[in-house]
Amino acid sequence: xxxxxxxxxxxxxxxxxxxxxxxxxxxxxxxxxxxxxxxxxxxxxxxxxxxxxxxxxxxxxxxxxxxxxxxxxxxxxxxxxxxxxxxxxxxxxxxxxxxxxxxxxxxxxxxxxxxxxxxxxxxxxxxxxxxxxxxxxxxxxxxxxxxxxxxxxxxxxxxxxxxxxxxxxxxxxx
Amino acid sequence: xxxxxxxxxxxxxxxxxxxxxxxxxxxxxxxxxxxxxxxxxxxxxxxxxxxxxxxxxxxxxxxxxxxxxxxxxxxxxxxxxxxxxxxxxxxxxxxxxxxxxxxxxxxxxxxxxxxxxxxxxxxxxxxxxxxxxxxxxxxxxxxxxxxxxxxxxxxxxxxxxxxxxxxxxxxxxxxxxxxxxxxxxxxxxxxxxxxxxxxxxxxxxxxxxxxxxxxxxxxxxxxxxxxxxxxxxxxxxxxxxxxx
Numbered sequence: 001x002x003x004x005x006x007x008x009x010x011x012x013x014x015x016x017x018x019x020x021x022x023x024x025x026x027x028x029x030x031x032x033x034x035x036x037x038x039x040x041x042x043x044x045x046x047x048x049x050x051x052x053x054x055x056x057x058x059x060x061x062x063x064x065x066x067x068x069x070x071x072x073x074x075x076x077x078x079x080x081x082x083x084x085x086x087x088x089x090x091x092x093x094x095x096x097x098x099x100x101x102x103x104x105x106x107x108x109x110x111x112x113x114x115x116x117x118x119x120x121x122x123x124x125x126x127x128x129x130x131x132x133x134x135x136x137x138x139x140x141x142x143x144x145x146x147x148x149x150x151x152x153x154x155x156x157x158x159x160x161x162x163x164x165x166x167x168x169x170x171x172x173x174x
Numbered sequence: 175x176x177x178x179x180x181x182x183x184x185x186x187x188x189x190x191x192x193x194x195x196x197x198x199x200x201x202x203x204x205x206x207x208x209x210x211x212x213x214x215x216x217x218x219x220x221x222x223x224x225x226x227x228x229x230x231x232x233x234x235x236x237x238x239x240x241x242x243x244x245x246x247x248x249x250x251x252x253x254x255x256x257x258x259x260x261x262x263x264x265x266x267x268x269x270x271x272x273x274x275x276x277x278x279x280x281x282x283x284x285x286x287x288x289x290x291x292x293x294x295x296x297x298x299x300x301x302x303x304x305x306x307x308x309x310x311x312x313x314x315x316x317x318x319x320x321x322x323x324x325x326x327x328x329x330x331x332x333x334x335x336x337x338x339x340x341x342x343x344x345x346x347x348x349x350x351x352x353x354x355x356x357x358x359x360x361x362x363x364x365x366x367x368x369x370x371x372x373x374x375x376x377x378x379x380x381x382x383x384x385x386x387x388x389x390x391x392x393x394x395x396x397x398x399x400x401x402x403x404x405x406x407x408x409x410x411x412x413x414x415x416x417x418x
Binding site: 018019021043044045046048049052109135138140157159160163164 | 177178180181184187188191192194195196199227228340341344345347348351352
């Protein structure tokens with residue numbers, strides 16, 4: 001019965017399988033060990049459609065004005081979804097600190113969103129999980145996407161019943 | 175388990191999606207028939223895999239065939255009809271909105287897709303009522319029950335297909351941006367056919383289950399039909415409530 005209900009709920013969300021793929025690139029910032037930069041690279045198809053709308057002067061770049069517009073109108077939409085980024089400190093899920101220094105760019109025909117997260121805890125105590133609970137977007141995390149400035153990291157898949165997520169841990173941090 | 179399955183089909187889609195976009199872009203510089211066909215072929219596979227994910231009317235088709243004594247041929251016909259509606263709605267919506275309301279595409283896309291989903295939900299409920307009616311009158315005239323009209327089939331296919339699939343729309347839109355209109359239209363059709371086949375499988379699965387249950391269920395045929403019809407109606411209701 002549980003399976004049937006699960007099947008029903010999933011089948012009825014007609015629009016909810018991944019239609020956008022987001023590569024997540026986490027980078028530990030050297031100057032501040034507790035600042036992590038996340039860069040999302042959207043897939044090329046979604047990017048081309050968004051760029052058509054967001055690069056208003058069509059110069060192939062996102063200028064300050066366009067950046068502000070994207071941050072206010074588009075990036076802000078991810079607030080209720082915690083930016084698909086969940087932070088755990090000592091095993092406890094905490095609210096993600098408000099992203100700072102939002103920057104949208106176009107790289108290789110792909111729209112990228114980058115933002116910094118400042119953390120009030122030791123790196124060794126935290127880990128992140130990524131995923132869209134509605135499964136409209138698929139977030140992809142791979143070893144080669146991570147730049148932890150020499151710190152060892154570990155990526156594992158997380159089975160969340162309704163969606164698939166990734167977990168990013170930092171190992172051997174002093 | 176379920177999420178492992180999702181992960182698998184998501185990774186395939188991730189790769190197929192990348193393949194299609196990079197090849198379509200390459201073809202801007204140089205077009206050859208073989209690369210043209212490769213993109214269309216990959217779009218077909220993309221459709222097969224894409225429809226295996228949640229949604230796309232698989233539940234509706236499965237419920238429909240629970241309440242209907244049908245053969246496998248009918249399930250394929252249903253898949254074929256759904257692909258036709260899927261492709262048409264995606265092409266009409268995309269080209270229509272793109273050329274009429276070029277600018278605020280995204281905003282309008284959301285609005286229109288809400289309306290389309292409500293139409294679809296009401297249609298599904300009507301199909302449910304129609305099936306209930308058929309089951310009821312079918313009981314009175316048992317001998318007539320075999321000759322089902324194709325009206326309800328068309329209704330099911332239309333309800334499942336009228337909501338444009340964002341996956342297909344994305345391909346169409348991407349090819350418009352690149353100026354590859356023909357390739358976009360053909361890819362959308364190929365992808366829809368792929369999706370239709372996967373959706374047919376939901377119907378076949380449901381028929382196979384029915385056949386297996388066979389004689390036991392035969393005596394409860396009426397209850398089963400009513401149950402299937404109610405499920406179809408309930409599905410429409412849930413979808414409608416989700417939109418309001």
